[in-house]
Amino acid sequence: MHFEMYRQDMHSHLLPGLDDGAKTLEDSLSLIRQLRALGYTKLITTPHIMSGIHNNDAGTILPALDNLRKAVEAAGIDVELDAAAEYLMDDYFESLLEGREPLLTINGQYVLVEFSFVAMPMNYRTIFFNLKMAGYEPILAHPERYMYLHGDLDFYRELQEAGVHLQLNILSLYGYYGSRVQKMALQLLEAGLVEFTGTDLHHQRHMNVLAGKPLDASLRAKLAGGFIKNELL
Ligand SMILES: [Fe+2]
Incomplete structure (x- = not known):
């Protein structure tokens, strides 16, 4: 573990x-079984x-969650399963906020968002502000x-001061996305800016890394350093 x-x-x-x-129900069950074997008991x-x-929304996500829960139970995997969403901060997301559409949340308050990998949304300050005003806690x-x-790093300090929580991918610490990403992950962790960790698990290649060699002890100690709030979920 x-x-x-x-x-x-x-x-x-x-x-x-x-x-x-995950492409098929079999993929999903296999990945969930392996996450459980690593020690995870709750998967959002x-x-x-x-x-x-x-093009997902509650109409695609909630029925799929329901089906997967039933399959997980039928397969005898003892894990709590929930669902929210990872919203790209694009015009569509802004329109959801403007239309006061209820968003899919983690624990009723957190909304997981991502930036484009190409460029930062120009109006990110406004979007985060509007999210907070609508009663949500953004997690980037x-x-x-x-x-x-x-x-x-100052950009992220400012974000955190504005009430945006930061979520690190565990795979980044393994160097899965390359050495530059790994270095930034370490900097954020060492600066105490990381509040949540996630697997961002998509497929078996990710799983093989997570289930492979454990992270070294100094990194594990940093992850246990008191800033990480996953256990509140
Ligand atoms: Fe993701």
């Missing part, structure tokens, strides 16, 4: 056929909502993966 201190995962793509994650899975690419997914923000 590698992540005995993190039994709750709050970022993954386990609902079959909804996005670029977060399908992409990306207008024009992954994998801050270490936005190359255009590398080296800009």
